[in-house]
Amino acid sequence: MNRYTLEEFVQNTQQEDKGEGVFELETPRLLEINLTDTIWAKTGAMVSYRGKIKFEREGVFEHGVSKMFKKMLSGEGTSLMKATGDGKLYVADQGKKISILRLAQGESIFVNGNDLLAFEPSVRWDIKLMKKVSGMLAGGLFNVKLEGPGLVAITSHYEPLTLIVQPGDSVYTDPNATVAWSGDLKTEFVTDVSFKTFIGRGSGESIQMKFSGSGFVVVQPFEEVYTANGNQG
Incomplete structure (x- = not known):
């Protein structure tokens, strides 16, 4: 167990400006946002802030009628908050590891x-409803498509692993352990009853995501289980 004097503790844990831009990792699990205008972040992710920052919950029609209906149909959704102003905003999500991605134009x-933890307002996004599979996951499954340019911060339980997908060499993953994948991949759900005693939860059969084409898939060594309202259980 580490023991510090108060001075040593402050020196070892104090915030430092690294000059890395809008998104800056203070620790592997705490993101500093150097805010000068507007940012979107997951509701409830704010840990601390300094400066003049105004927070607003995502309005029902904030992103248009079509996205509102998609959230209603999916029965769940990531609730977003909009932070506007000038200051430093610190966000985190249950101690999960944070990765910062810089999307180029068209990526x-x-x-x-x-x-999904946070993203710049220059990033275009839309909700992608995955094909429903009866009894697949408690609460279902939905994903967000993000298109650059701009910065995106994503989270994972522990260290993420990126798997390369090539034509003729598809990758299969557990939906509950799947974090992200590149936008050009073809995705579908497949089932394999013979594997039901080894993988998959609560469905009586193994439900896997199949990725085909050219790109990558990000997985984590952890299965996130969702309740009926889409929150992590």
Whole structure:
């Protein structure tokens, strides 16, 4: 167990400006946002802030009628908050590891709705409803497509692993352990009853996500289980 004097503790844990831009990792699990205008972040992710920052919950029609209906149909959704102003905003999500992605113009990525932490307003986004599979997951599954340019912060339980997908060499993953994947991949759900005693939860059969084409898939060594309202259980 580490023991510090008060002075030593402050020196070892104090915030430092690294000059890395809008998104800056203070620790592997705490994101500093150097706010000068507007940012979107997951509701409830704010840990601390300094400066003049105004917070607003995502309005029902904030992002248009079509996205509102998609959230209603999915039965769940990542609730967003808008932070506007000038200051430093610190966000985190249950101690999960944070990765910062810089999307170039035209680049896109799909992120599990529960693993999206924050993104710049220049990033275009839309909700992607996955094909429903009866009894697949408690609460269902939805993802957010994000298209650059701009910065996106995603989270994972422990260290993420990126798997490369190539034509003729598909990758299969557990939906509950899937964090993100590149925007050009083809996705579908497949089932394998013979594997039901080894993988998959609560469905009586193994439900897997199949990724085909050229790109990558990000997984985590942890299965996130969702309740009926889409929150992590």
